[in-house]
Amino acid sequence: MNRVYIKTYGCQMNERDSEAVASLLRARGYAIVEEAEADIILLNTCAVRDLAEQKAIGKAAHLNKRKRHQPKLVVGILGCMAQNRGTDLLDRLPDLDLLIGTQKFHRVPDHLDNLLATFRGEGPRPATVVDLDPEAGSQNEIRGHDSPGEEAQISAYVSIMQGCNMHCTFCIVPKTRGEERSRPIDDILREAEELVAHGTREITLLGQIVTSYGRREFPMVDGKTPFVQLLEKLHALPQLHRIRFTSPHPSGFKSDLIAAYRDLPKLGEYVHLPVQSGSDRILRAMNRPYTRDVYLRLIECLREAQPKLWISTDIIVGFPGETDEDFAATRDLFTTVGFDMAYLFKYSTRTGTPAAEMPDQVPAEVAEARHTELIALLEKRSMARHQELVGTTLEVLAQETARRPAGRLQGRTRGYRKVFFDAPARLLGELVDVRITSATVAALNGEVVTSA
Ligand code: SAH
Numbered sequence: 134m135n136r137v138y139i140k141t142y143g144c145q146m147n148e149r150d151s152e153a154v155a156s157l158l159r160a161r162g163y164a165i166v167e168e169a170e171a172d173i174i175l176l177n178t179c180a181v182r183d184l185a186e187q188k189a190i191g192k193a194a195h196l197n198k199r200k201r202h203q204p205k206l207v208v209g210i211l212g213c214m215a216q217n218r219g220t221d222l223l224d225r226l227p228d229l230d231l232l233i234g235t236q237k238f239h240r241v242p243d244h245l246d247n248l249l250a251t252f253r254g255e256g257p258r259p260a261t262v263v264d265l266d267p268e269a270g271s272q273n274e275i276r277g278h279d280s281p282g283e284e285a286q287i288s289a290y291v292s293i294m295q296g297c298n299m300h301c302t303f304c305i306v307p308k309t310r311g312e313e314r315s316r317p318i319d320d321i322l323r324e325a326e327e328l329v330a331h332g333t334r335e336i337t338l339l340g341q342i343v344t345s346y347g348r349r350e351f352p353m354v355d356g357k358t359p360f361v362q363l364l365e366k367l368h369a370l371p372q373l374h375r376i377r378f379t380s381p382h383p384s385g386f387k388s389d390l391i392a393a394y395r396d397l398p399k400l401g402e403y404v405h406l407p408v409q410s411g412s413d414r415i416l417r418a419m420n421r422p423y424t425r426d427v428y429l430r431l432i433e434c435l436r437e438a439q440p441k442l443w444i445s446t447d448i449i450v451g452f453p454g455e456t457d458e459d460f461a462a463t464r465d466l467f468t469t470v471g472f473d474m475a476y477l478f479k480y481s482t483r484t485g486t487p488a489a490e491m492p493d494q495v496p497a498e499v500a501e502a503r504h505t506e507l508i509a510l511l512e513k514r515s516m517a518r519h520q521e522l523v524g525t526t527l528e529v530l531a532q533e534t535a536r537r538p539a540g541r542l543q544g545r546t547r548g549y550r551k552v553f554f555d556a557p558a559r560l561l562g563e564l565v566d567v568r569i570t571s572a573t574v575a576a577l578n579g580e581v582v583t584s585a
């Protein structure tokens with residue numbers, strides 16, 4: 134049997150790539166199963182921080198040992214770590230069967246077919262299949278979703294571009310994902326229409342830098358960037374309730390995108406706007422082409438366009454050379470903006486990036502302390518903001534059945550806050566008015582408001 138388990142590390146892009154690989158494999162007659170039943174295990178990996186790489190390497194080494202009891206087990210590494218480390222990985226993992234890069238996900242079924250054809254005979258284990266080259270047009274290959282007929286995917290991810298040309302000095306993504314390449318608007322629209330026809334009500338557009346979508350491939354129209362053109366076209370799909378996107382870059386927020394927050398209600402009241410640091414000196418060293426003041430002005434403009442906006446961000450502490458003063462500037466920016474959510478990272482050295490060569494690397498315990506301090510600030514702020522919502526009624530998209538307690542549904546507000554509420558499953562996919570009854574740091578609880 135060809136039973137495949139795919140384990141995904143890292144970001145939503147990786148989740149999406151894994152889903153597309155699973156869909157291609159199903160079409161080829163493979164079954165997607167849980168880990169214990171699998172004869173083929175694929176690890177779709179992340180390279181953004183060292184910890185993510187170490188986890189995947191540990192897992193692969195463990196699986197290779199499993200081959201002693203299960204000699205026909207096939208183990209593959211896909212995605213960002215494969216691209217980042219290349220065949221050097223084979224020094225650590227000589228028994229690996231597949232090593233597939235980020236532009237080759239769509240080739241996984243062919244590689245597996247070929248591998249199994251030789252492997253299932255009596256001969257020795259074939260050499261590792263390595264496919265890491267760039268491939269023109271690969272951004273157009275991530276389109277398959279879980280097959281229709283299964284439970285509707287109320288929230289779906291759609292990949293709109295690959296790669297990033299920004300070269301932030303700490304970031305490995307330009308190496309792992311390559312140059313920016315965008316899918317045509319019409320292709321994306323067709324995929325969205327199909328999803329909506331099968332019950333999808335929220336689409337999250339994915340890319341390493343979505344605000345750069347199509348900027349070199351497609352023209353401006355009426356002073357609007359291709360990204361905003363895409364948002365407008367999606368907005369016109371009648372049964373689609375919400376549109377989200379990740380990750381944007383602050384420099385990509387020109388007046389057309391700011392205006393979209395006023396003019397396109399399906400964008401909701403949420404923006405993720407990675408700032409990385411509040412110190413101009415560090416921003417420069419990171420090669421982030423904006424200052425703290427420019428960022429603050431952008432937040433102001435966005436709040437003007439959409440006064441109820443909830444804002445989240447990414448921050449790195451412990452970047453090389455970050456002094457107490459630099460960190461104080463980040464902490465100050467954090468409270469000045471009043472971020473509602475944040476992904477807070479300790480800087481992780483990525484070999485081959487410019488930051489890895491910079492002097493004054495920050496000691497781990499200093500980064501740790503700064504990290505802890507920001508987490509405490511974030512929790513206080515999130516709790517206070519959630520508390521303010523108790524007693525109010527909010528529009529919630531009912532997205533899935535909550536795991537615990539049974540019978541509850543789970544959804545998101547227009548500000549992307551998670552809400553649990555009792556409601557029948559037939560409301561899945563609907564916009565429901567929910568009165569908030571209690572709050573925690575991470576989520577809200579509420580009850581459906583029924584019209585009299
Ligand atoms: N725009 C991309 C960014 C990828 S990395 C996307 O979201 O797909 C996501 C976040 O990880 C970055 O915004 C940054 O805050 C963090 N990050 C990237 N490289 C890092 C490193 N070397 N150490 C710590 N955090 C890092």
Ligand code: F3S
Nearest residue numbers: 297299300301304306
């Ligand atoms: Fe990485 Fe900066 Fe691009 S964080 S993904 S190089 S915008």
